[in-house]
Amino acid sequence: MIKRGRTWGEISSSEWRGLFLVAIGMLAFGYYFVWWLNSLRQPSVWLLLLFVFATAYGATQILGNWALYLATHWRGSTPSLRVPEYLSVDVFITACGESPALVERALQAAVNMRGQHQTWLLDDGEDPRLEKMARRLGAGYLVRNGRNDAKAGNLNAALSQTSGEIVVIFDVDHAPTPDFLERTLGYFRFPKIGFVQVMLTFENHTDGWVATAAADSSLDFYNPTSIGSDGIQSTTLIGSNALIRRAALESIRGYQPGLAEDLATSIALHSAGWRSVYLPEPLAPGYAPPDIAAWFTQQLKWARGVFELLLTAYPRYFRQMSRSKRVAYAVRMTYYWIGPVIFLHLLATLLALFSSNEAVLANFQDYLEHLAPLGIAMMIIRQLALRRWRRFSRGASLMSNLQIKPVILVFGTWPVYTLAWLMVLARLPLRFRPTPKTQSGSLSPGWMLPQVVVSLLLLLGLLRHVADPASLSFLMWGFAGAQLFAHVLLIVQWLRLSFSKDRPAFPLLSSAETVHTQARSGSQ
Structure with a gap:
């Protein structure tokens, strides 16, 4: 992709390098599909369905992501714009049964932001302790009748009771910095800007293997992918750390309900003609899921909600979106297909x-030979994209850029993503549940049963060939061994968290509890 209006001499060396690598990747992509074309010479309905799925996944998650990586070069700088004096601002912090310490951390930070604004605590848990806390900190306190539509319903109820021209939304685990409004409100000088999305970062990335892997799993999306989406004017709403023009929300009849309410609202706003901005700065750090139970809860909810939008909202709004937005939303909405693919x-x-049929083994090993170049190209392109466009995240390192821990975590989550896809196809509902913010270690063994069964089967399958190692190619040994290693490592982390007795409940939250206790003591 070349930015319009530039000469060849204005294309940077970084862009040339990206174009070259993507061109190599395209060749690898074509080589991979040679296997499919050869296989389809033998008619098979199941093989044809797999080919269609592989094509859809490859076009969106591989080619689509590469397109967004290249689009990062289209994005201009994000200068600080003077905040319009006439803007009125309401800050919403949504809560539903979370720890008072966690709520106070976010509420105090929001109140302390510089600039004229009114902070509101939207408490779906109707906790009298939180009401007293809000009054003490100088924030408003809002509740509603019932809990219909979960977060979206909570926000819409608050919108009906407030009047700020700009609505700022924070999840309860995100605490804004004092200059948050100063760095963001200036973009609303442009009347067509419907929302500004600020980068999400996570400050608990050192609180254990899962927290580190969960935080790193978002590096690609919140850095090159989102920056590239902004480069083609297709930033998607994430929810927390978001500023939305009230008029924009009113034009689509409020926040859209669902398990992926933020994405549903985003696509509705873009389809209504509103524009968006992405600001890749760490202005409101939050908490990544601290253990596997919290991670699975979050990922099932997100995957189920996003898949539903893929089958409903995306086709409905398709004609109203520009080509660039179609690409950006396709990339985001098909991400969780990684589960069925795995x-x-x-x-x-x-x-x-x-299999006792040598032809079956030989055919699959031939498949791996065609897949390997594409896998290598994907890793190299992603590694270089992260090195080039990683902004304001925790200290960059080769290990984090290679995404080893998050790859293992996401790989081991395939049953959750696959279940979410099947639930959508079968139209099975999923009750909304906030992501746990503290380590519990309490994950039902049933959630890890698929990983345990697959690990045992992989081990037995490999042992069948130990007596004759040459019966498997080097790629086959490596591919099956990597699958086994990823499953075993996740199982080990689950067992460690389940049986550990002396681990802290949540180091950062424990510190917040101390601050909360001191604040209460000082006010008495």
Whole structure:
């Protein structure tokens, strides 16, 4: 992609490098599909369905992401714009049963932001302790009748009771810096800007393996992917750390309900003609899921909600969106297809390992030979994109850029993503549940049963070939071994968290509890 209106000499060396690598990646992508085209010579309905799925996934998650990586070069600088004096601002912090310490951390930070604004605590838990806290800190306190539509309903009820021209939304685990409004409100000088989305960062990335992996799993999305989306004027709303023009929300009849209410609102705003801005700065750090139970809860809710939008809102708004927005939303809405993709590759691996038909094993090993160049190209392109466009996150390192921990975590979450896809296809509802903010270690063994079963089957399958190692290619040993390693490592983390007795409940939250206790003592 070349920015319009520039000469060849104005294209930077970084862009040339990106274009070259993506061109190599396209060749690898084509080589991978050579296997599919050869296989389709033997008619098979199931093989045809798998080919369609592979094509859809490859076009959105591989080619789509590469397009967004290149689009990062289209994005201009984000200068600080003077805040319009006439803007009135309401700050909403949504809560529903979270720890008072966590709420106070966010509420105090919001009240302390510089600039004229009114902070409101939107308490769906109707906790009298939080009402007293809000009054003490100088914030408003709002409740509503019932809990219909979860977060979206909470926000819409607050919108009906307030009047600020700009609405700023924070999830309860995100605490804004004092200059948050100064760095963001200036973009609303432009009347067509409907919302400004500020980068999400996580300050608990050192609180254990899961927290580190969960925080790193978002590096790609919140850095090159979101920056590239902004480069083609297609920033998507994430929810927390967001500023939205009230008139924009009113034009779409308020925040859209659902498990992925933020994404639903985003696509409605863009389809209504509103523009957006992405600001990649760490202005409101939050908490990543601290353990596997919290991670699975979050990912099931998100995947189920996003998949539903993929099948409903995306087709409905497709004609109203520009081509660039179609690409950006397709990339975001098909991300969780990674679960079914992993599941299908696991099935194929096990079938090849246990099959007595040498042709089956040979065919799958041939598939891996065509897949390997594409996998290598994907890793190299993502690594260089993170090195080039990683902004204001925790200290960059080779390990975090290679995404080893998050790859293992996401890989081991395939049953959750696959379940979410099946639930959408079967139209099975999922009750809204906030992501746990503290470590509990209490995950039902049933949630890890698929990983345990697959690990045992992979181990047995590999042991079948130990006596004759040459029966498997080097790629087959490596592919099956990597799958086994990823599953075992996640199982070990689950067991460690489940049986550890002396771990802190949540180090950062424990500190917040101390601050909360001191504040209460000082006010008495």
